[in-house]
Amino acid sequence: MSWIEDTLADIGRDLGLGSLQMGPQRLVTFEIGGDTVGIQVLDDTVLIYRLSTAPAAPTVSLYHLLLLGHFENLRARPLQTGLTSDSRICVATRIPARTFDRVTFRQAFEDLSERMQSVAALR
Numbered sequence: 817m818s819w820i821e822d823t824l825a826d827i828g829r830d831l832g833l834g835s836l837q838m839g840p841q842r843l844v845t846f847e848i849g850g851d852t853v854g855i856q857v858l859d860d861t862v863l864i865y866r867l868s869t870a871p872a873a874p875t876v877s878l879y880h881l882l883l884l885g886h887f888e889n890l891r892a893r894p895l896q897t898g899l900t901s902d903s904r905i906c907v908a909t910r911i912p913a914r915t916f917d918r919v920t921f922r923q924a925f926e927d928l929s930e931r932m933q934s935v936a937a938l939r
Contacts, residue, residue, distance in 0.1 A: 820857055820916060827855075827921050851932065853925070862916045865908035866928040870899060893927050907931045 821837070824844055828836030836844045842857040852867040898906045907928050911920050 820862070820913065823917055823921070824855065826918055830918065853928075855921075857913065860913045862911045862913050863908060864911065864921065864924045864928065865906055866925075866932055867900065867904045867906050868932055870903045870905050893924060895927060895931055897931065905932075 824838065825835040828834055828844075828846075831846075831848070833846055836846065836855075838844050838857065843854060844856075845852055845854045847853070850868070854863070854865045854867070856863045856865075893909050896908045898908075900906055909924050909927060911924055
């Protein structure tokens with residue numbers, strides 16, 4: 817097992833999900849609070865994302881929410897916000913693989929959760 821796989825296993829246990837294991841695409845997904853959370857290892861980067869049902873909100877409100885992900889940083893970690901083809905909001909961030917551990921995951925997860933609270937406010 818690599819240290820990233822060990823870290824993922826620890827994260828799963830921390831969240832009460834048991835030991836998380838990557839699939840063939842080096843991807844782990846799980847559900848929290850009705851949202852899908854994904855962690856994918858991409859060469860020297862770990863992508864962390866959260867998917868949530870898009871609110872039934874005016875187009876202008878969704879537009880402003882999507883802009884936030886491109887122009888605002890939380891805790892100096894850049895976030896990207898998008899809309900999937902099945903109308904879910906996706907908020908994502910990247911962590912350099914060499915710095916990926918339980919602490920950096922927790923910080924990134926908190927950043928994504930804060931952004932999703934903005935989504936919930938539109939519902």
